[in-house]
Amino acid sequence: MEDFEPNIIGFLCNWCSYAGADLAGTSRIQYSHNVKVIRVMCSGRVNPMFVINALQQGADGVLIGGCHPGDCHYQHGNYLARRRISVMKKLLEFMGINPERVKMAWVSAAEGRKFADVVDEVTEEIRKLGPNTKIRRKNEW
């Protein structure tokens, strides 16, 4: 398990988290390389099925980054995302899929340091959970 490198998909909102990641890069902050970032225009754009599809296609965890409450570029997209993801996590938990594989974070464009910390933290937590085997798609032919 020690050399297991988790595969994490990050859905980052264009206006805050993605800019935060950018800032972390331009500030030359060192952080884990496990998160593969997909830029979305808003965390409210993240259909909960994106999360399921990511887990199916081999991700060990999913990170969703949005603006802080009240700061959404589209007024309230992050509030909607928060509701959706909290319901999805409850469903996953009831089905026996570890809800901790789905992470959410509020990162603003000025928080490059926080972004690096969040990624490190999430990577460590997913590393502890081990590889995702439960709903992963298998190529059986």
Added chain:
Amino acid sequence: MVDQKKLVEVAKETLARKDVKYIIGYKKGSYGFQTSAAFAYTPKDVEEFIFTPLCNKNLAKYPLKEEKLPLKRGEEEDKRKIGIVVKGCDSRAIVQIIQENGMKREEVVLIGIPCPGVIDQKEIEKRFPNQSEITEIDEINDEYVFTVEGKEHKIPKQELLAEVCKTCGYPNPVLYDVMIGEEVEVNPKAEYEGIKKLEEATLENRWEYWEKQFQRCIRCYACREACPLCYCSTCMADLLEPQWIRRSVNLSENTAWNIMRAYHLAGRCVGCGACENACPMDIPLMELNKKLGEEVKEMFEYTPGLDIDAKPLLGSFNPDDPEEFIK
């Protein structure tokens, strides 16, 4: 029990109204313990209407599934209303559909029936597997009385009552135009069987349970077709571009489908049990729906299908929603 004569009488009166096109109700099925939906256009059709403890189908979906042929030149759209016979759960489904702008309140006339609970069709078919004749069931003093192969059976109500009806908090229609008979008392069981056992189990055991269930799923989508709230004209599961879930039947895709189905009913499911009743593989789908319903009620204090002016749960928000899980 509901007075059959009164039902026919009220249905006839409703059908006689100029602004009513037809009435959807229940009639005898073609065999065994089945009942089917009846579409009454004439007073003679209405004579067939029944309401027995076997009427477990949800009729709320039929107005949405009506085929609308293109109009001929000069022809005008038939804007008359559709009458529906509704139990508690059907009326809640209609409220939910109206709330989501799936239909308008003035498009339907609702004949409400206070529902004493319906029979778990799977259970009764398991007990009498060879019954092919049409069977009529009477409810007398908390017992179901019916004849199978010349022998009269009396079975206590609680043995055959569907699990969803035991926990039903709204047996009386919440929205109706005419009500038949007296309102029934509400006395629901607090716990839905099966959920508690799963809640106490560990994550691994829960997955073991659901893995076994989902492995059996044949993806016939009967649950979707039966559900009064799965009325999207194109379902995400049928789309090829983008293809949300693959069509192959294997554990991964079956799980994804079942997650999708349950999730789309979060904060919308009215708990009629139509999905589970329709499932040919006996997957306990209502456990997922009920559990999500409970969670939604706990987190957001929201119960679906009660108020036509309420906002849909996942389309609205409250700044104070729980967010402990967010970093």
